[in-house]
Amino acid sequence: MKLSAGVEWAVHCCVVLSEAPAPVPAPRLAQYHGVSRTYLAKHLQQLSRAGLVRSTEGRVGGYALTRPADEITVLDVVLAVEGPEPAFRCTEIRQNGPFPATGEACLRPCGVARAMWAAEDAYRASLRGVTIADLAGGVRQDAGADVFDRVRGWLATS
């Protein structure tokens, strides 16, 4: 069980985008976070496909959020990058071997899968309770109330 590093990048990028007044190009986001330009672009494409961000082409193009930051949850970002399918995949091994589960018992998922999926529901519910706006507020608390003013100034220049 290992999450892609792109998840971390994508969430941080969404926080920055939530405070940016104009579309931000992928290379600028990569420079800001000190990560690979081309690889970050790949993850931004995934966010675009999931409908979380909207891309603008052309000279002053870039990425921008499609919804207010308080309507985008961390779960949305994680599912966009990691894919929506659950991490646990039941292969129905109870139907193998000398004692295969019979038809009627297989109408419901086996107990192992139910326990695993219930845990994933709890995981997702926790992530669903945190929005990008919440994270931006946390950054303000940690780094000072004017941190995003400085960021906006840097995005406008250079």
Next chain:
Amino acid sequence: MKLSAGVEWAVHCCVVLSEAPAPVPAPRLAQYHGVSRTYLAKHLQQLSRAGLVRSTEGRVGGYALTRPADEITVLDVVLAVEGPEPAFRCTEIRQNGPFPATGEACLRPCGVARAMWAAEDAYRASLRGVTIADLAGGVRQDAGADVFDRVRGWLATS
């Protein structure tokens, strides 16, 4: 985010072991579940290293649980197979780029990591609430109260 297939195998094996009166060899467990003998052995080794099962060598050897089934949680098995480290790995990208987080703000994990780890705590808490004994009871409900009697008979023969 993708769990190893060995997690499913390991949990099912623990359920069987919880009802077995004697140590069960790895090849027998593999045959019962219809999976690869050698690969299942690898995961049983991980359970052994984690202290969940005890291996007995020799002619009538095999694997047996080290604790009562109601004292082994699904979380124990998942951590034994997948490793104890959390799925989300914070690379501290907030310390990169033109606006690196300064010393005192870094004493606490960044908000992104806190949200991700809180979700993992919820995930683990859910798995901690289900024991191998619970799963065995579920199998009895789904497949009949005498299912493990048949299994014990099969384990003794052939």
Next chain:
DNA sequence: GGCTGCCTACTCGGATACACATTGTCCGAGTATCGTGGG
């Protein structure tokens, strides 16, 4: 008949190949801006 010793067969454990997913990179298609020329 009982005991001792050896042999055998079975077990686990770690070391060894293969496949796929993640990571990382590159180049091409498309578009809005900027500058220039004309009216």
Next chain:
DNA sequence: CCCACGATACTCGGACAATGTGTATCCGAGTAGGCAGCC
């Protein structure tokens, strides 16, 4: 001075390699039981 047009530079998007982890396998070390021989 205003407008239309074209060139340009910048953007995103998908197609293409390298690395790491999961998957699958094999063989060697060790042990307990079973059998034969001996007392």
